[in-house]
Amino acid sequence: MLIGLSRPSGGTISIDGIDGIKDIKKAQGIMGIVADESNLYDEMNGFDNLCFCASLYGMRKEEREKRANVLLEQFGLKNAGGRPFRAYSKGMKRKLTIAAGIIHNPKILFLDEPTTGIDVESARQIRSLILDMKQQGTTVFLTTHYIEEAERICDRIAFIVNGKIVKTGTLDELMENAGQEHIIRLTLNNGAKAIENELQRDFPGLRIEVKDENTCFIISPVKVALSPVLQYLDGRGISVFEAKEIRPTLEDVFVKVTGIEADKLQKEKEGGKK
Amino acid sequence: MIAWIAFWNILTKDVKNYYLKPPNISWGIIFPLSWMLMQFIRTPSTLDIDVRSLLPGLMAMSILFGTTSMLAVTITFERRGRSFDRLLLAPISMTTLVLAKISGAVLFGAIIAFSPVLFAAFMTDLSGINWVAAIAGVLLTAVTSTLLGLAIAVSSKEVFEAQTYSNFFRFPMLFLSGLFFPIDRLPVFLRPVSYCLPLTYGADMLNRAINGTGFMNAWIDSLILIGFAVLLFYYCQWNIKRKWILKKNIGTPDCKIGGLC
Numbered sequence: 001m002l003i004g005l006s007r008p009s010g011g012t013i014s015i016d017g018i019d020g021i022k023d024i025k026k027a028q029g030i031m032g033i034v035a036d037e038s039n040l041y042d043e044m045n046g047f048d049n050l051c052f053c054a055s056l057y058g059m060r061k062e063e064r065e066k067r068a069n070v071l072l073e074q075f076g077l078k079n080a081g082g083r084p085f086r087a088y089s090k091g092m093k094r095k096l097t098i099a100a101g102i103i104h105n106p107k108i109l110f111l112d113e114p115t116t117g118i119d120v121e122s123a124r125q126i127r128s129l130i131l132d133m134k135q136q137g138t139t140v141f142l143t144t145h146y147i148e149e150a151e152r153i154c155d156r157i158a159f160i161v162n163g164k165i166v167k168t169g170t171l172d173e174l175m176e177n178a179g180q181e182h183i184i185r186l187t188l189n190n191g192a193k194a195i196e197n198e199l200q201r202d203f204p205g206l207r208i209e210v211k212d213e214n215t216c217f218i219i220s221p222v223k224v225a226l227s228p229v230l231q232y233l234d235g236r237g238i239s240v241f242e243a244k245e246i247r248p249t250l251e252d253v254f255v256k257v258t259g260i261e262a263d264k265l266q267k268e269k270e271g272g273k274k
Numbered sequence: 275m276i277a278w279i280a281f282w283n284i285l286t287k288d289v290k291n292y293y294l295k296p297p298n299i300s301w302g303i304i305f306p307l308s309w310m311l312m313q314f315i316r317t318p319s320t321l322d323i324d325v326r327s328l329l330p331g332l333m334a335m336s337i338l339f340g341t342t343s344m345l346a347v348t349i350t351f352e353r354r355g356r357s358f359d360r361l362l363l364a365p366i367s368m369t370t371l372v373l374a375k376i377s378g379a380v381l382f383g384a385i386i387a388f389s390p391v392l393f394a395a396f397m398t399d400l401s402g403i404n405w406v407a408a409i410a411g412v413l414l415t416a417v418t419s420t421l422l423g424l425a426i427a428v429s430s431k432e433v434f435e436a437q438t439y440s441n442f443f444r445f446p447m448l449f450l451s452g453l454f455f456p457i458d459r460l461p462v463f464l465r466p467v468s469y470c471l472p473l474t475y476g477a478d479m480l481n482r483a484i485n486g487t488g489f490m491n492a493w494i495d496s497l498i499l500i501g502f503a504v505l506l507f508y509y510c511q512w513n514i515k516r517k518w519i520l521k522k523n524i525g526t527p528d529c530k531i532g533g534l535c
Contacts, residue, residue, distance in 0.1 A: 058276030
């Protein structure tokens, strides 16, 4: 709907101040759109594909050729620029399709499952390129089934279930709102079991779980101020070598928010597309 | 300026990529050429008038097959590979897009239309032909046939499907449009159908330009062809929007579980 391939039956769309319903063609001029399939032209080579896509945005010949060369270089496809698109590997096709999506330096970029079904190295490169674009000021809308990918590169995340947004926010907000507990793992020199009950008694707001003589967990519904605990342990001759926050994963939050079980989620991931 | 740059690049891309695709070669080039050669060979070369009288029909047929085949290829190939979405998502109007897509086919149809003329030039005297009217007839016929091809291609998913649907219209038109025998030789009940076909008026224009015969004034033929072109142009635009730009209700399930944005 935002990119103009579906018509809304109600509501409004505003894209960088442009009416996305009445003036969709103007809005499309500032958008880059990368579909879930690599939909460039098999008959044309990589360079010509980029130049053609640039021409759709009114870029002149010299300008589009210069930009195409820059992008081929940036995406590591310089040597493949003269090869037909159909001869590209899946990862190369994906990279060229993303390059075509940003050929006109869009303010907003829509990426639909950019790393699905491609090799690890290409997926890493694409994630790195997305982060670069983000840093350069491009707003990126990323659709993905890989929750860890969203966790790693997105500023704001929305969970969509059956076409409806069920939760949205920054990573921290989602973690907070999901009511996940804060867990700190302490690595001690020794004596964890001996002070478990004492520690629990003196810090009633926290839940203490001791795993072994060297490891104990401090669990709290709110963020934990560590220094009183550390001082307390120090006073009893117990040294703390490491204190590490054990964060729940976004997948844990997703499962909690949506009620979708982890195995179903896994099947959905393996199934790939919507 | 954006529109012009996009128009020109879509046109040249189609020409470079699709003119020599097998479905276009078989239906758009080989079929009309074979039909043309068959007609010329069976016509005794001493009867000059016969070769000339065949020309308008052969030209119109070549245009019909050339343009509709080209559209069947350019649209369905791009639809199948989803590269047509790229054009729909570009900041160019639907009018520019449709004009760019049909221009390559019009050009192709016009070139194919003059292949019978080239062969006829070796067999008969072509003096006295009103070339301006002939070119106008070729172009107008090419535009209407191309738009007809676009209307068919928009409703097809595969190239073979588009060619089959096209044949459903093309073959009856060969006989109903007065290409190889006058319409008044058709059974009375079929004549109204002939007058509803744009090719009838294209063939009539070419007949008048080449042989000085024809059942209608060339200007009226032109106006009717322009009318058909305008109608088909708007129908195609409407149909592309209807078929390819989906109307969805907000909240329609579109993304199953696990979708993150």
